[in-house]
Amino acid sequence: MFRYIVITASACYGYQDQGVMIAAANQDLWQGGAVCGTYFQVTCTGALNQGVPHPCTSTPTVTVMITDFCPPPGCKGNLDLSHEAFSTIADPRAGGVKISYQQYVIQYVFFKFCFYTFYWRLA
Numbered sequence: 001m002f003r004y005i006v007i008t009a010s011a012c013y014g015y016q017d018q019g020v021m022i023a024a025a026n027q028d029l030w031q032g033g034a035v036c037g038t039y040f041q042v043t044c045t046g047a048l049n050q051g052v053p054h055p056c057t058s059t060p061t062v063t064v065m066i067t068d069f070c071p072p073p074g075c076k077g078n079l080d081l082s083h084e085a086f087s088t089i090a091d092p093r094a095g096g097v098k099i100s101y102q103q104y105v106i107q108y109v110f111f112k113f114c115f116y117t118f119y120w121r122l123a
Contacts, residue, residue, distance in 0.1 A: 010022075010024075010067045010068040011024075011033065011036075011067075011068050011069040012033065012036035012037065012066065012067045012068060012069075013036070013067055018065060018067045019065070020082055020084040020085070021062060021063065021064050021065065021082065021084060021085050021088075022064055022065050022066075022067040022068070022081075022082045022085065023040065023042070023064040023065070023066055023067070023068075023079045023080060023081045023082065023085060024066070024067070024068035024069055024070035024075070024079070024080040025066045025068075025069060025070060025078070025079060026070050026072070026075040026077065026078050026079070026080075027071065027072055027075070028078065029066075029078060029079070030069050033069070035066045036066055036067070037065060037066065037067075038065070038066050038103060039063055039064065039065050039066075039103070039104040039105070039106055040063070040064055040066065040079065040101045040102065040103055040104055041061055041062070041063050041101065041102055041104045042061065042062055042063075042064055042079060042081065042085070042089065042099050042100075042101045043060050043061040043089065043099060043100050043101070044056035044057070044060040044061075044089040044090045044097045044098070044099055045060075045097070045098045045099060045100050046097065046098040047094065047097060047098065048094070048095075048096045048097055048098055049094070049095070049096070051093070051094065051095070052091050052093050052094040055090040055091045055093075055094035055097050056089065056090055056097065057088065057089055057090060057091070059088060059089070060089045060090070061089065062081075062085050062088045062089050063104055064079070064081060064082070064085045068080075076096060077096065077099070078099075078101065079099070079101060
C-alpha cells in the first residue's frame with residue numbers, strides 16, 4: 001500500500017522545510033502574517049467530544065512554530081497543529097482537543113570568543 005502526501009506551500013515559508021512541529025494560525029492570530037515564525041507552547045487540557053474521553057497524552061505540552069494560515073471557515077480553533085505536534089499532546093483519534101496556548105519567546109545568547117596568538121622573539 002502506498003500513501004501519497006500532497007505537499008502544499010505554506011503561507012509563511014513557501015516550500016521551505018520548517019520541520020514537523022509546526023502549526024497554522026487562525027484569522028485572529030494571523031495579523032497579516034506577522035505571526036509567521038512565532039513559537040507557541042500548546043497544552044492539551046481536555047476532550048472536545050465523547051469519542052475519546054481522555055485524549056491528552058502523558059506529555060501534553062508541545063512547542064510549535066507558526067508556518068501557515070488557517071482561513072475561516074475551515075479553521076475550527078485558534079491553532080491547527082501538524083499531525084506530529086498533535087500526536088505529541090493528544091490521541092490522534094480524538095480529532096480535536098481543548099487547548100491552552102501562549103506565545104513562547106526563544107532567547108538566543110551568543111558568545112564571541114577571541115583567541116590571540118602572541119610571538120616573542122628572544123634575542
